[in-house]
Amino acid sequence: MNHLLLAADAHSTTRTFTISLFVVFVLITLAITVWASRQTRSAADFYAGGRSFSGFQNGMAIGGDYMSAASFLGIAGIIALSGYDGFLYSIGFLVAWLVALLLVAELMRNSGKYTMADVLAFRLRQRPVRTAAAVSTITVSIFYLLAQMVGAGALVALLLGIKPGQTFLGMSPDTAKIATIIFVGVLMIVYVVVGGMKGTTYVQIVKAFLLMCGALLMTLLVLAAFKFNLSSLLGEAATKSGKGAAFLEPGLRYGKDVAGDATQTFYNKMDLLSLGIALVLGTAGLPHILIRFYTVPSAKAARKSVLWAIGLIGAFYLMTLALGFGAAALVGGEAITAQDKAGNTAAPQLAQALGERYLGGSTGGSILLAVIAAVAFATILAVVAGLTLASSSSLAHDFYANVLKRGQTSERQEVQVARVSAFVIGAISIVLAIFAQSLNVAFLVALAFAVAASGNLPAILYSLFWKRFTTAGATAAIYGGLISAVVLVFFSPVVSGSPTAMFPHSDWQWFPLSNPGLISIPIGFLCGWLGTLLSREPADAAKYAEMEVRSLTGAGAH
Template identity: 55%
Template structure:
């Protein structure tokens, strides 16, 4: 099947109908879930009413973005072994959450990451820094999802041209804002549970079909993929994408560090731990999330090599979505327009659920940390705080729509990696120091957050991602001096160093009583 036949045989009406059914069902669920959505705890944390199993499935739905479903499958189809390394990085990241973050965070905070960081520090500057970090990370992650939606439209719905794609980005953004305004965290969580179930089920069914097509032999599948790939047998060996030079190998190490450490500091992931009643359920959440993602990422391995064997690298690269089109094209090859319609619905459901999670996190951080605790000095009325959160969700949604339209067609892969790198650089060092180092101070917190944040953004701006390489955002100019595409290897240690130096050279001393209270609460849950 040629590329022309592939794209022309897609059925936009069917794809849109399947997606509309998903939206209708989830909007109904969101409406029903919103009936008891009255207080701050209901809006921000779903009243801590979800079990560990439910929250774990929702966590996987929050984390498995379009980049996971489409990007990793495409990377495996084109680059082989090196593409699967993304999956390994994402999975290992959850061990950091399980062992160091989930239980302590659930016991110490109430609604946002700012609650934990400001527990024994000066409230206003630390909450301002935490909110700044959360909003920047959420915006970059959201921008990537919305721009990714525009890129997928051309293939999945056969809509070409800037206006059509911009219109669909706007529709996706409006539905996402509606989820958040009506359902709050409870409605958003149910959307993520439904989406995760459909996504994993879709991946498993495609995997079983592919195994059947190759005689239930993984070796046959790999041999066919290598035979059709321009890389030949090197598709199955390390180094296809990152092995060409010392710099690319170092770039992979930097990317791996950012993925592993960034996932444990993403604000929309951390906020999910407040939707369960206690730390035991928080731990169960991580176990369930890891199990779901383990199954999913194993399936992407088969789907990626299946796309290489049945579709071929040339057709994938030539499609409107590039590497991201591997899974949809594979669905079209093995199941025709019906399966493509299902995959298109799953892809858009993925984008909707992830962006809804990011929106509620950004709006909660602004309303709770900035409005209630900085402007109102902790004396805001709960109803006013929720109203500000809803207004913020509308503003964030509008910014995401505009940003997604402007970034449509650009190199968006770096935005996701940047969000992980910023999260690890700005948040992880301060979270770990706050939880485990009794001498840590407000100055150290501010130095750690702003130092890591600024270092990360500066290094990305002067990297090959922005200028100086064929796939840079700005073509025809070269002002890069930092050789790596991902800054994590430098910016993450730098943020730990900033936090340490700010504490050592700062004038104020840590309050031992506040540290003792935080330690008891984080380990036992007393008072949480």
């Protein structure tokens, strides 16, 4: 059913409408960013939005930051292609918030100032810890940025109706995707450089509202198509998937039993376990989520913001069930993979199918597709802005101001360096995203979660809860977890040795798991423990006591 496949088959007027929607959204967000820039007068404004956001506002912004292209595009695609196994991502992303709420949210807000490294450096030596934290923050952010930009490229190729053999503005499909990635990269740099945290937060709030409305509309239309009968929806999805009952059972994508190959079966089971651990533990170590806790005025507001975020995120991930299975039932696996092999366009294709069904044929389908795709594009822009802000802030505040300049710098200089850093990080992300276009965006985000849980989380938890923890332990935990995760990813089937790898025509893989979390997360905790035990540096008991009081009560918090 080619009419379900490509938006451009409707009319050239549809393409014009689509582009107009994008332009309108970009202009609105740029206006918000310019307005916010006039409110940004200090480092606290640039890094933490002046700590002026309420619990509800910050909860919406956290939701906007967290519900990324991986959530909207990637998870819907994985569910549409892999059924039951795809929903594991939704469960993992949601459960991860309980870890963040119980272990880090309030304590981080009370103990830090602008970045994750503020907490680590409170009772440890500043320079080595801040350097390690900056390296880790940038690495995790770049992994996450890749996912958003890959999603943007796939989305715009669908929207503009570009298929093999066609051109748009003289560009081939691949060139158009690359141009989109560059465009998104430039926009995210503008948001951060001009608007800082205030501009980024308001863009995320607007985006969260649009995404929830779009997902709710599509969910209701999918359920209406099957007369609100979930059994009919799941049955039709299983039939259209071409995989029958296996589509609704575990083992289609993860944990497969391979007949006659016990070793591969074992690896498949371990890969599933590795993915689950990375998803559940990763959120509490994500730099762009952690810095959101510094934008509220009190610990109470931090708790409220996380509760609001859990409500929003929980509702959204329940709706991904309808989006994923609805796409399988109404679009079909073949049509989805024909447009994008990784399934990243399943949700927009579902929007087109629903529009054609309920809004008056191909024109209605094209309009709903354009609206939902604009929401997805808003999602991408908001998340990449948050990621770029987190990494550029860490580079400027942690590395430049406190390592290179040893704290002897003005706020104005620090903010200027943060803005330059945004350019550099944006450029690196653009280049890497061009090579990662064949990967599913939810899968890419799972890698970012694994890297965050391997390097950042051990250092954060040890610093908050282990009295004896030392500087050597912190740097060992961050570098040990980070390097092991990145090395294992580089030598895994994700990068080479498989048809869907980043470099499909090369093969240097020897690590059998697609997600390194099962190995790299324990390595991070082990390195932190060993580094502390082997260090001759005495723990500062007085500083730990002060940090414990501050983190638990909020006394003396910024």
